[in-house]
Amino acid sequence: MSGTVPSLAANIEKPPGTPIDPADAERVKLFQPFKQKSVTLHNRLGVSPMCMYSSTDGHLNDFHILHYGSLALKGPGIVFIEASAVVPEGRITPQDSGLWSDAHISDLKRVVDVIKSQGSTPGIQIAHAGRKASMSPPFKGDYLEAEADGGWPNSVVGPSDNAYAPHYAKPHALTVQEIKQLVQSFVDAAIRADKAGIEVLEIHAAHGYLLSSFFSGNSNKRTDEYGGSFENRIRFGLEVVKAVRDAWPDHKPLWVRISCAEYVNPDPMGSDPDGWDIYQSCKLAAEFKKLGVDVVDCSSGGNVQGVKYPSAPMYQVQFSEAVRREAGIHTAAVGLIVEGTDAEQILQKNQADYILAAREFLRDSAFVLVSAQALDVNIKFPNQYEWAVRKARRHNTTKPDESKHGSAVKLTSIP
Numbered sequence: 001m002s003g004t005v006p007s008l009a010a011n012i013e014k015p016p017g018t019p020i021d022p023a024d025a026e027r028v029k030l031f032q033p034f035k036q037k038s039v040t041l042h043n044r045l046g047v048s049p050m051c052m053y054s055s056t057d058g059h060l061n062d063f064h065i066l067h068y069g070s071l072a073l074k075g076p077g078i079v080f081i082e083a084s085a086v087v088p089e090g091r092i093t094p095q096d097s098g099l100w101s102d103a104h105i106s107d108l109k110r111v112v113d114v115i116k117s118q119g120s121t122p123g124i125q126i127a128h129a130g131r132k133a134s135m136s137p138p139f140k141g142d143y144l145e146a147e148a149d150g151g152w153p154n155s156v157v158g159p160s161d162n163a164y165a166p167h168y169a170k171p172h173a174l175t176v177q178e179i180k181q182l183v184q185s186f187v188d189a190a191i192r193a194d195k196a197g198i199e200v201l202e203i204h205a206a207h208g209y210l211l212s213s214f215f216s217g218n219s220n221k222r223t224d225e226y227g228g229s230f231e232n233r234i235r236f237g238l239e240v241v242k243a244v245r246d247a248w249p250d251h252k253p254l255w256v257r258i259s260c261a262e263y264v265n266p267d268p269m270g271s272d273p274d275g276w277d278i279y280q281s282c283k284l285a286a287e288f289k290k291l292g293v294d295v296v297d298c299s300s301g302g303n304v305q306g307v308k309y310p311s312a313p314m315y316q317v318q319f320s321e322a323v324r325r326e327a328g329i330h331t332a333a334v335g336l337i338v339e340g341t342d343a344e345q346i347l348q349k350n351q352a353d354y355i356l357a358a359r360e361f362l363r364d365s366a367f368v369l370v371s372a373q374a375l376d377v378n379i380k381f382p383n384q385y386e387w388a389v390r391k392a393r394r395h396n397t398t399k400p401d402e403s404k405h406g407s408a409v410k411l412t413s414i415p
């Protein structure tokens with residue numbers, strides 16, 4: 001048994017998304033394991049964190065079992081559970097996932113157990129939305145949620161009192177004492193994630209949410225030790241990373257997601273020294289490395305409204321490549337990576353150590369299996385789904401050897 005999944009229904013011996021032929025694993029980087037500390041991701045294509053805006057009071061529920069379970073079933077090396085708020089006011093919407101209370105642990109553990117039962121690795125992103133909090137779920141609209149609808153428009157916080165956009169809340173500028181309390185909230189959430197069985201923790205320091213809004217002079221207008229110079233703007237983020245690394249088990253990897261550029265300078269690799277840019281991101285990543293961060297997950301944008309985003313395939317890979325090279329740290333690439341062949345090229349060119357995808361997994365939860373086919377890798381399907389790819393294994397009148405149950409076969413085509 002793994003959680004509530006009986007052993008016959010589990011897929012842990014040879015996880016889906018594992019190459020069957022060792023020669024394929026030699027040849028194709030995307031299907032090589034990624035080992036960090038005590039955790040081995042069985043391939044290098046994982047599910048990026050994605051808010052589902054489907055929780056009540058931060059609790060995960062059967063929808064999340066269904067959603068994360070269906071993704072885990074089809075072979076990603078890691079399934080990152082969505083941004084989960086470290087305090088209630090740190091939710092983007094009232095329906096966000098949360099980890100601000102011990103009461104959240106058991107619901108999270110159910111999802112963790114389901115992911116593990118299918119041979120994947122459960123990760124989670126812990127987050128504070130900062131001045132982008134108390135909004136509506138995107139599929140309801142784009143408006144500030146009133147208190148009557150579960151929002152907290154008068155308790156939104158940020159580095160300074162400037163709003164993200166006119167229809168967002170006017171934040172309260174955090175006091176130094178409040179900053180220290182939030183460092184502890186990140187630590188407490190990390191401890192709860194560990195108790196729930198999470199293997200990889202990611203700190204959300206991207207997309208204009210609280211930590212990234214401190215990094216950038218475009219949002220951080222403080223004049224104390226948390227604002228002004230680069231060293232001051234990154235101080236809060238470093239305090240969080242250091243405290244979480246100290247509390248998070250030594251044998252488990254810690255990832256941090258950052259926005260590598262904000263597009264105030266329309267050249268993605270251009271400089272924005274008083275705001276935020278790739279050069280500061282590389283310096284920040286070097287500081288993370290000193291603190292024991294294992295992977296910097298390279299995203300971009302989200303902190304400045306009204307800028308123009310590049311929308312070309314793999315548009316953020318250049319950030320991952322630069323951070324990896326300049327800071328000498330492992331990176332994850334994410335953003336419009338929708339072909340297995342492209343993902344493989346990114347790894348082959350040493351532009352990243354790991355590939356995350358978000359929307360492609362929503363379009364096709366079998367993205368890993370489809371990618372294997374594109375790369376001509378003979379891939380393990382979940383036992384229960386082998387019918388989709390197996391050649392004849394009929395007329396077998398002898399009791400099958402349990403250890404060979406669901407043995408893998410060459411993938412010929414996926415309808």
Ligand SMILES: Cc1cc2nc3c(=O)[nH]c(=O)nc-3n(C[C@H](O)[C@H](O)[C@H](O)COP(=O)(O)O)c2cc1C
Nearest residue numbers: 048049050051082083334335336337357358359360
């Ligand atoms: C529905 C949805 C929810 C998202 N929620 C999060 C989140 O919780 N945390 C985060 O860092 N990024 C979030 N993102 C961004 C994705 O993780 C990813 O970085 C982005 O979509 C680009 O990757 P893609 O082109 O493969 O979708 C979300 C994206 C989508 C589409």
